[in-house]
Amino acid sequence: MWRALPPSSARSLGLGRRAHSVNKLQACIAASSVLAAKSFPAASRPTRRHASSTASSPGTGSQRQRSSVRWSSSSVFGIALAAAVVGWGAASVSIWRDGKGSMLLDSFSQPPRYASMKEMEIAIQEIRDELNGEHEIISTDPEDLHAHGYSEWSTTNPETLPVAVAYPRSTEEVSTIARICHKYRVPIIGYSGGSSLEGNFSAPFGGISVDFAYMDQIIQFNREDMDIVVQPSIGWQDLNEQLALMGSGLFFPVDPGPSAKIGGMIGTNCSGTNAVRYGTMKDWVINLTVVLADGTVIKTRRRPRKSSAGYNLNGLFVGSEGTLGLVTEATLKLAVVPEDLSVAVVTFPTIRDAAAAAAEVMQTGVPVAAMEIMDEVQMRVVNLGGATAPRVWQEMPTLFFKFSGTKASVQENIRTVQGIAKRNAGSNFEFAKDALEQKLLWSARKESLWSMLALRRDGEEVWSTDVAVPFSRLADIIEVSKKEMDDLGLFASILGHIGDGNFHESIIYNPINGEREKVEACVKNMVKRALDMEGTCTGEHSVGWGKKDSLLMEVGPDTLAVMKAIKAALDPYWIM
Numbered sequence: 001m002w003r004a005l006p007p008s009s010a011r012s013l014g015l016g017r018r019a020h021s022v023n024k025l026q027a028c029i030a031a032s033s034v035l036a037a038k039s040f041p042a043a044s045r046p047t048r049r050h051a052s053s054t055a056s057s058p059g060t061g062s063q064r065q066r067s068s069v070r071w072s073s074s075s076v077f078g079i080a081l082a083a084a085v086v087g088w089g090a091a092s093v094s095i096w097r098d099g100k101g102s103m104l105l106d107s108f109s110q111p112p113r114y115a116s117m118k119e120m121e122i123a124i125q126e127i128r129d130e131l132n133g134e135h136e137i138i139s140t141d142p143e144d145l146h147a148h149g150y151s152e153w154s155t156t157n158p159e160t161l162p163v164a165v166a167y168p169r170s171t172e173e174v175s176t177i178a179r180i181c182h183k184y185r186v187p188i189i190g191y192s193g194g195s196s197l198e199g200n201f202s203a204p205f206g207g208i209s210v211d212f213a214y215m216d217q218i219i220q221f222n223r224e225d226m227d228i229v230v231q232p233s234i235g236w237q238d239l240n241e242q243l244a245l246m247g248s249g250l251f252f253p254v255d256p257g258p259s260a261k262i263g264g265m266i267g268t269n270c271s272g273t274n275a276v277r278y279g280t281m282k283d284w285v286i287n288l289t290v291v292l293a294d295g296t297v298i299k300t301r302r303r304p305r306k307s308s309a310g311y312n313l314n315g316l317f318v319g320s321e322g323t324l325g326l327v328t329e330a331t332l333k334l335a336v337v338p339e340d341l342s343v344a345v346v347t348f349p350t351i352r353d354a355a356a357a358a359a360e361v362m363q364t365g366v367p368v369a370a371m372e373i374m375d376e377v378q379m380r381v382v383n384l385g386g387a388t389a390p391r392v393w394q395e396m397p398t399l400f401f402k403f404s405g406t407k408a409s410v411q412e413n414i415r416t417v418q419g420i421a422k423r424n425a426g427s428n429f430e431f432a433k434d435a436l437e438q439k440l441l442w443s444a445r446k447e448s449l450w451s452m453l454a455l456r457r458d459g460e461e462v463w464s465t466d467v468a469v470p471f472s473r474l475a476d477i478i479e480v481s482k483k484e485m486d487d488l489g490l491f492a493s494i495l496g497h498i499g500d501g502n503f504h505e506s507i508i509y510n511p512i513n514g515e516r517e518k519v520e521a522c523v524k525n526m527v528k529r530a531l532d533m534e535g536t537c538t539g540e541h542s543v544g545w546g547k548k549d550s551l552l553m554e555v556g557p558d559t560l561a562v563m564k565a566i567k568a569a570l571d572p573y574w575i576m
């Protein structure tokens, strides 16, 4: 089955660099059947609203053709399974020669020893023995392994997959899984919405992906205190729908990818379009229940909005990408739904003018609810996606604004921003005409990555990554980065949460004809530029598998050594 695939197919499956390992792979396949035989019953597998389904949903009318369906053929299952086996059989051997793999782990004179194939089997059986009751807890279904180790919208994917996916129903079950994994040194990777973009839930050493799909409930709603206790797999959109249905007058303002869920949002310390007004994930977490690597369960705090008791463990776990513990409950602050909302767009002759206007809005202190930048290419993607049809937007560098508050404050803020836009050559201040258009326009912005994905031709991929800089450097970095990106001659766009000095490049490329290397160099230059401007290699997507080198460049070896010391204290076998 593996051999039947042409190399190009293997590459487009994210397995290209591993293709030379065919012999090793085939040697592993026989052994894998032991695990594969016990797959999770399809009927009881939780349904997941995957971003991919939306990726192909926008109607196009595009000059570019959508890519053909990628993951449905049965041959993929075999490859996924085989790659999973490589995940545990071969990754631990080869990864140490890989510059990326060694960086976060070089405090070890020897790489950590992970479970052998036999030990892995024993661990999985032990988890089943302890936890299988009315439901099957572990899946080794190849499709499942693939969905939990590979991401079509990630900038990078290691060639390995988890060997099993666990579906716990409670903190106690997560604790049991961790305890057994710790005993056998089986890697554990948390998985919530699967929408992260930098290979954050990759399984470079195989191991068990812990999918919280069945832990998606609101546990306690404290309306008077304006907080809520939730399980990790509730999505931020679902949470807001439920709060609206309850007529609570409250909402959770952190808005990353539409399919993101609270556990992963804590993992990446995400943000979104609302961050300019409401801050990022770390600002909304009151208390966390965390399962540590050895199965110990802790709570970071109690329930008051503020506390100065002891170390700020919330700050430690938020943004740790599941490497220090798995979050099984979170107490979150909620915000009051504003009285009035208005959405407007303004176009500018150049991206520099748009960025300069955005910086002035911030420097003037206008409390905009959101301020987003899109270049002319991204506006074209919105039009091609058709989300706001029949309305068509001008394909020019554009700022999107959300104004919220009382009716009077919204009007006043609009007037101030109109003045700033005019001073920076802005024109065509257009307002969404009603609530539906506001919603459509904003969702077109939120789903812009999926709209880009939908424009790929066969074999093409999208590289979408972010950096952030202090406001005053925004116009500089965006102008230079856009020029370098345009010079690649590829379909590429800039967009971002410009109110936070945070912007993204999205570039469509074809890996087969050497375009990936060009794109990678361009992205690395953008990261270096951001660091030279006292910025960060990632404003919100986090480090993942894709930006480990950038993290070292950003913080330096001494700071990284502190991070490693914390990691070693909480996870001595380095399984998370």
Ligand SMILES: Cc1cc2nc3c(=O)[nH]c(=O)nc-3n(C[C@H](O)[C@H](O)[C@H](O)COP(=O)(O)OP(=O)(O)OC[C@H]3O[C@@H](n4cnc5c(N)ncnc54)[C@H](O)[C@@H]3O)c2cc1C
Pocket (backbone or CB within 6 Å): 051, 153, 189, 190, 191, 192, 193, 194, 195, 196, 197, 200, 201, 212, 232, 255, 256, 257, 258, 259, 260, 261, 262, 263, 264, 265, 266, 267, 268, 269, 270, 271, 272, 273, 321, 322, 323, 325, 326, 327, 328, 446, 447, 448, 449, 450, 540, 541
């Ligand atoms: C169309 C689109 C738009 C996006 N827009 C934004 C944006 O505006 N802002 C932004 O910040 N991001 C954005 N993203 C990226 C993504 O939505 C965020 O990174 C989000 O926080 C990931 O959440 P998730 O539930 O999908 O996490 P996952 O992808 O499942 O996991 C993310 C990380 O958290 C870890 N993790 C998962 N669950 C747990 C847990 N229970 N305990 C501990 N660790 C855990 C994982 O191991 C992984 O390291 C976008 C993505 C897409 C596809």
